Amino acid sequence: MGLSRREALGTAFAGGAAAMLSGTPARAAGTSGAPEACKARPAPDWKRGFDNQRIADLGDGRFLNPLLAGDHPDPAILKDGRDYYMTFSSFDSYPGLTIWHSRDLVNWQPRKAALSRNIGSVWAVSLEKHKGRYFLYIPVKATPNDIYVSWADHIDGPWSDPKSLGLHEHIDPCHAVAEDGSRWLFLSGGDRIRLSDDGLSTVGKVEHVYDPWRYPDDWDVESFSPEGPKIVRHGNWYYQITAVGGTAGPPTGHMVIVARSRSLHGPWENDPANPVVRTTDLSERWWSRGHASLVEAPDGSWWSVYHGFENGFWTLGRQALLDPIEWTADGWFRMKGGDLSQPIARPKGGAALPHGQPLSDDFRTLQLGAKWNFFQPGPDEAARARVENGALVLKATGKAPSDSSPLMLIAGDRAYQFECSIEIAPGGTAGLVLFYDDKLYCGLGFDETRFVTHQYGIERGRPANPYGRRLRMRVANKEHVIAIHLSGDEGRTWKRFDRGMEVSGYHHNVRGGFLMLRPGLYSAGAGEARFRDFRYRAL
Structure with missing residues (x-):
């Protein structure tokens, strides 16, 4: 291709x-x-799954990255017997911290969200199991910043209400158990703090234990920013894997470095071959690669999961990638996948689950957390939504997508379309959007007399609406070129709306926030809007 x-x-x-x-x-x-x-090397096309979405598993003993398409940043992975669980930074989307499940490291299914209460913007978490209990250590950007802990006796919960640990100066915790059985949280900047035996509080003060390796001054990076430490024990060594160079910015910035120690208490020595992963050329398929974890596959081979931006598609956020590693004779490890543009032989063993999920929705059930998420919800936001007679009924709030907490999902395809039948109440406004955050979005809404065009995060033209309070709307995103079509007869005939858009700049390096451009729907003004027969299809 x-x-x-x-x-x-x-x-x-x-x-x-x-x-x-x-x-x-x-x-x-x-x-x-x-x-x-x-000259970027062409890669074979991806295999297709639900709704024609691209999936990693090629079905011939190989896979092609991304492991999980779309915004799945800061992967936190846990091997639990024959099961693997993974979750990602969910930022301002709630329910958040959806737990994904796999048996073979390549095919993943979403289960349930572990976090329902809005405690702030959720960054890189640590997902652990200790003495039969699951733990999530959750850093948030809020006022003040903090790190919370939540626990459950089953991976599907119920998860406890998050408890503050009072750590206001750090992000990216990683739980680790020392050779003497003590429990610790490793933190950004090469720091750590001890945990109580039950893992639900801290003991003592934060201490600095590691000076991360530093890149040459002439490399193009965003910032030093040592973050995302991950601890793994293999053989007689503890390995500390850290991201430096900044999460976004120049594609050559974000990278993976490693240090090791015989004891979790140090001292730590940096790998003389650092960095072990870095984008070095702008023609590579994957940019800004970092936040790596190590995990053992069912066949005993070892792999690294980390994230990266797809070349030319910052709008899709940081996608999850899978890279094979090998252990060297001198006790270090090396990544073997190169720039990850080509198919890779997949790990053997483990039962393959159907990958992903349909994004199309008949609204027989309300899949909050596993599929749909609110943006920056209030305490009672979930009460706005219910399903009724095959429709999503969404109570109106606010005046526009910027203040109405849209309901969104993660789409990982480079070209796709989504459509839905929408009916509004008198005084209501509703529509479909491509939403980055409350300051940057686009799409189309309507009330009973006029359309409202959303572009650049503002409300622009208001042409007349000949359809009244009910219509079907379709939004196509073809590699950042947006077209909107409308139908008054449930999709039998369509008319193109007279406003096209281009959204390649709707991303973190323009706006900040570490998010992605997500398909969604909103209900504003008065009353309730009814959404039926939501259909998604990758193009």
Whole structure:
């Protein structure tokens, strides 16, 4: 399969950037004179699953990254017997911290969300099991910042109400057990603090135990930002795996470094081969790779899970990637997947679960947490939504997507469309959106007399609405080019709405926030809106 339009643009950008750095003219990507490093290798197309969504498992003993498409940042993975569980930073989306389940490391299914109460923007968590009990250590950006702990006796919960640990100066905790049985939280910046025996409170003060390896000054990075420590014990060594270089910014910034110690109490020595993962060329398929964990597969092989941005698709957020590793004779490990643009032989063993889930929804049940999430919900936000006679009934609040807490889902495809039949009450406004955050979104809404066009995070044109209080709406996102169609006869005939959009800049490096551009629906104004027959399809 050849390069897509977006990949071609990304490759051309890579050539231009290299030329600007070197001071030599850039040749067009794909010409005979183009530098070899700027020729991104085509990859086979992805296999397709529910709703034609791309999936990693190629079905022939190989897989092709991303492991989980769309925004699945800061993966926290737990091996629990023959089961694997994983969760990701959920930021301002609630219910949050959806737990994913796998038996083979390649195919994953969502289960339930572990966090329902809005405690702030949830960053990189630690998911652990200790003496038969599951723990989540949850850092949040709030006022003040904090790290919480929640526990459960079953992975599906119920999870306890999050309890503050009073750690206001750190992020990215990682639970670890020392050789003497003591429990610790390793933190950003090379610090740690001891935990009580039950893991629900801290003991003593934060201490600095590790000075992370530092990259050369002439590398293009966002910032030093040592974060995301992950601790794993293998053989006679503890390994501390850390991200440095900044999470976003230059594609060559985010990277993975490693240190090891015979004791969890140190001293820690840095790997002389650091960094063990880093994007080095802008033509690579995966950018800003970091926040790595190690895990053993069912066949005894070892793998690393981390995240990265897809070349040209910052809008999809940081996607989960799977990289094979090998242990070296001198006791270090090396990543073997290269730039992850090509298929990789998958780990053997383990029963494969059907991967992912349908994003289309007939609204017979309300799948909050596993599929749908509110943005920055209030304490009683979930009470706004119910299902009734095959419809999602969503009580109106606010005046626009910016203050109505849209209901959204994660779509990991580079081109897709979604559509829904919508009926509003008198005085109501509702519609479909592509939503980054409350300051940056686009889409279309309508009341009973006029449309409202959402673009750049503001409400713009208000042309007349000939459909009244009921219509069917379709939004297509074709590699960042947006088209909207409308139907008054339940999709038998369609008319294109006279406003197109381009959204390649709706992402973190423009707006901040570490989020992704997500399909969603909203209900504002007065009364309730009814959404029926939501259909998603990757293109």
